Amino acid sequence: MKTIYVYVLDTLADWEIGYITAEINSKRFFKRDAPLVQIKTVSYSKKAISTMGGFKIAPDCLVEEIILNEDSILLLPGADTWNEQKNSKIISISRELLSVGGTVGAICGATVAVANIGLLNDHSHTSNGIEFLEMFCPSYSGQNLYLNQSSVSDNKLITAGSTGSLLWSKQIIESLDVFxxxxxxxxxxxxxxxxxxxxxxxxxxxxxxxxxxxxxxx
Structure with missing residues (x-):
């Protein structure tokens, strides 16, 4: 079974994950022989977080419980709190997951978080602009791999800017092979x-x- 881990943190941008979570949970457009997929919310603690829209989400599991293999998909939504130290562990996990063949999706502010550990320096990617990455990530050096697109998928790293949630979701669904x-x-x-x-x-x-x-x- 494939598992989608959605990282939840305070000020999570609700709308950025809406397309993908709705379609994976409902399975309304799945093909007949679609692989089994489950969604789990994951965070640094079991304490409920508050989204940007004011909803409370209680995580299903902790970061340490993520299974690192090629059947795991980690989604990192945008938020205003990515620079908080308590989120550093999930960023390290994202590198580990990619290294074992798993998939990582980062959108909006989360692209800065993965840029800070160098993931965007060797993958084609996008964000809210090169200037956005340079402003918030002094160590960013992937300018030659930046693509001016709403979402970019490269070697199991799927990145998107704040307006790219639909294409980001499409690319994630495509990687799951469920439609x-x-x-x-x-x-x-x-x-x-x-x-x-x-x-x-x-x-x-x-x-x-x-x-x-x-x-x-x-």
Whole structure:
């Protein structure tokens, strides 16, 4: 079974993880033979955190309980508190996870956190701009690998800027291999354009029983 660990910390940017958590939890667009996937929230303590939107999240597990293997995916959402020392352990874990073949996704402020340990110096990546990384990470030297895109996936490191949550989610879903390719493309096109034609294309890519259940969701 694949496990997605979502790191939760105070001021977590709720909207940045909304697409990916909703689709993985609901499994509404999963293909028939999709691998099993579970989501766990993880943090430095079991104390509930407060998101930027004011919601409380009680972590399912601690950082030390993360299983480091190729079936683990660690998602690091944006937040205003990444510079706090208590978050340093999860950043070290992200390097270890990549080294054993796992996947790491970092978005917005979390890109600075992974930049601070050098992960962006040898992976193609993006963020909220090169200047953003240079301002908050003096040791950053990956300018030649920076891509001016909303989300970038390179060798199991998936990075995004603050406005890239949809493409970031698409790339994460693609790495999990839980959607058919035409389903994923229609899903992305619908949510990125709002064009209802893509919604019906999305339904047409699904098994008939799923299509009938979802036809009222537009």
């Amino acid at each position: 058919e390719s035409d389903t994923l493309e229609a899903w992305y096109n619908y949510f990125s354009t709002g064009n209802s034609n893509f919604f019906f294309k999305l339904l047409q890519t699904l098994p008939s029983n799923q299509e009938s259940e979802l036809s009222g969701e537009q």
